[in-house]
Amino acid sequence: MAKSLLTTSLSARMKLLQTGVLLYNTSHGFHEEEVRKILEQFPGGSIDLQKKQNGIGILTLNNPSKMNAFSGVMMLQLLERVIELENWTEGKGLIVHGAKNTFCSGSDLNAVKALSTPENGVALSMFMQNTLTRLMRLPLISVALVQGWAMGGGAEFTTACDFRLMTAESVIRFVHKEMGIVPSWGGASRLVEIIGSRQALKVLSGTLKVDSQKAVNLGLADEVLQSSDEATALKEAEEWLEQFVSGPSEVTRGLKKSVCSGRELYLEEALQNERDVLGTLWGGPANLDAIAKREKHTK
Structure with a gap:
């Protein structure tokens, strides 16, 4: 009996790593269609995806008038792009960056204010944890290219990528404490894995402005790029990634x-x-x- 339960547990855990499997479903009180209807009410911006012949995808957070903050529609589009990447069998790598020399300032405050109940907050947390975990589990080597600010949910997003590259003047900042909350897209858990619990606690509780050099010293960033120009930095990031994705995609x-x-x-x-x-x-x-x-x- 004990062996049977152990085998079942092992099987269930391994299934979590399969493409498209959700962390949360109705058994956890998560009703995706209901969340979708709520998020559709908050338009603005887009999540753009370019799939290149060299097997590297370019995912762009595109809402520059609000420092690429996530609107509700952008959250839905992010899930759609992740599903598209799950089905891209020729893909080997992914670069995530923000339009107009900034990464992402988190969630659009209009949506945050409208979703002020604990129930809505938890539902949104489950939705984004599902999406970013699926992104993290993609069979693609992923890089967050941080230009300008990566704040709040934007800082959390960077931790869902395998690597982080920063331009010289860029900053990662987990501002959740100053908003009276904690990270809820999985950012705290992933940050602990990346830089350890002691440093993660400092970064989170101190709402530290982690510049590019400090990020490298902490192990949060892998390298500081030479150029701060948007197009040139993106080219540098692609060249950096190519060293890890050369060879057969399989x-x-x-x-x-x-x-x-x-x-x-x-x-x-x-x-x-x-x-x-x-x-x-x-x-x-x-x-x-x-x-x-x-x-x-x-x-």
Whole structure:
């Protein structure tokens, strides 16, 4: 009986990493269609997606008149773009950035004011946690390109990406404490994983303005880009990402899946997932081609 329950638990946890699986559903009191109807009432801005032939997608938060703050419609569009990326089998990488030299200032305050009840707040939290977790689990290596400000929900969004690149004058700031709340899109939990609990507590409770150099020192950012020009910085970010997504897409995607399972599953589950991924690659075109080339890896 105990073994049966353990097997069921392992299976259920591994299913969470499958594409399109939600963290929350009606069993958790989450009713997505009801949330959608609420969010549709708050238009403005857009989430734009460009899928390039080199396998890198460019996701743009586009609401520059409000520092790319998320309107309700943008939250819905973000989910649509994530679903599109889940179905992009040729994809290898993703860059998330904001239009007009700023990343994102969080949620549009008009929507925040209108959704002031605890019930609405929790429903919105579940919706965005579902979406950003699906983005984080994409079999694409993702980079947040932070230009200008990444505040509140924008700061949380950066933590859903695998890496963060910043321009010299950019700032990440979790301002939730000053708004009388805590991060609710999964940002606090992910921040702990990225920089550790002690530093995360400092950043959150002090509402620290984390500039690019401090972010690198903390391990929150991976590199400071040379240019602050929007187009040039985006080009730099793409060149930086290309070093990690070169080669066959199925291998890059397999590596990302293996890392996701190692992060989120118990060891036994993660090892099983590695075996499953290997089974899709061993003896495949990329593997056979590499063996045939007999390249020396000590160069």
